[in-house]
Amino acid sequence: MKEKMVKKDCGKGVVFLDRDGVINRDSPDYIRSVSDFHFIPGSAEAIGKLFAAGLDVILITNQSVINRGWVTEEKLSDIFQHLCQGVALFGGKIKDIFYCPHRPDEGCSCRKPGPGLFFQAEKKHGMDLSESIMVGDSAKDMQAAEAAGVGRKILVKTGNGQKDMAFLKKNGPLPDYLAEDLADAVDRILSGSVFSCKKY
Numbered sequence: 001m002k003e004k005m006v007k008k009d010c011g012k013g014v015v016f017l018d019r020d021g022v023i024n025r026d027s028p029d030y031i032r033s034v035s036d037f038h039f040i041p042g043s044a045e046a047i048g049k050l051f052a053a054g055l056d057v058i059l060i061t062n063q064s065v066i067n068r069g070w071v072t073e074e075k076l077s078d079i080f081q082h083l084c085q086g087v088a089l090f091g092g093k094i095k096d097i098f099y100c101p102h103r104p105d106e107g108c109s110c111r112k113p114g115p116g117l118f119f120q121a122e123k124k125h126g127m128d129l130s131e132s133i134m135v136g137d138s139a140k141d142m143q144a145a146e147a148a149g150v151g152r153k154i155l156v157k158t159g160n161g162q163k164d165m166a167f168l169k170k171n172g173p174l175p176d177y178l179a180e181d182l183a184d185a186v187d188r189i190l191s192g193s194v195f196s197c198k199k200y
Contacts, residue, residue, distance in 0.1 A: 015134075016132060017058070017136075019061040023059075024038055024043070024083070025158075031079060033078075037079055043181070043182040045183065046186040047092035047182075048092035050092065052092075057093070060118065060141075064101065096124070113139070113143035115144050122148075129148050130151045132152075133154065138159065156185055157181065158182070
């Protein structure tokens with residue numbers, strides 16, 4: 001019964017996730033290697049729950065470490081592979097990964113808060129963004145999702161979420177739900193409550 005409700009509310013069932021601060025612990029020095037990558041407790045299990053419920057999970061992440069010259073494409077691929085392997089241990093799967101390699105000064109359309117990565121996913125997978133959900137930890141995640149027409153936005157307190165919520169209250173766009181972490185966000189998605197209420 002719960003699965004039918006989720007599919008009805010989410011359409012094709014696409015959940016977009018930011019990476020740093022949502023799935024893994026963020027770092028002011030950036031995530032530059034597999035050894036820097038540490039799952040936030042419960043996040044890998046949460047992705048497993050989404051997959052078990054029939055929801056596709058797609059990563060949408062800024063990775064300026066590439067164009068800053070700090071991480072090679074090969075190293076970044078290793079980090080993503082490590083993430084996917086960790087998620088697989090809990091029965092989860094990442095359907096696809098879209099990342100922006102550009103620095104903030106390069107003025108691209110794909111770097112969040114720009115909506116470009118969402119549009120890339122929409123074009124490749126033929127989804128309806130208005131029926132999807134974005135889970136992020138920053139104002140940029142919420143702004144990008146809003147600009148792309150994503151149906152629901154969840155901000156997690158991990159990463160920059162606690163700090164950025166104050167900014168969003170003044171400047172918008174407000175998330176549909178403020179979650180403690182990804183595990184809490186996923187519980188809300190699967191219960192359907194994120195579609196019927198706002199909690200700050």
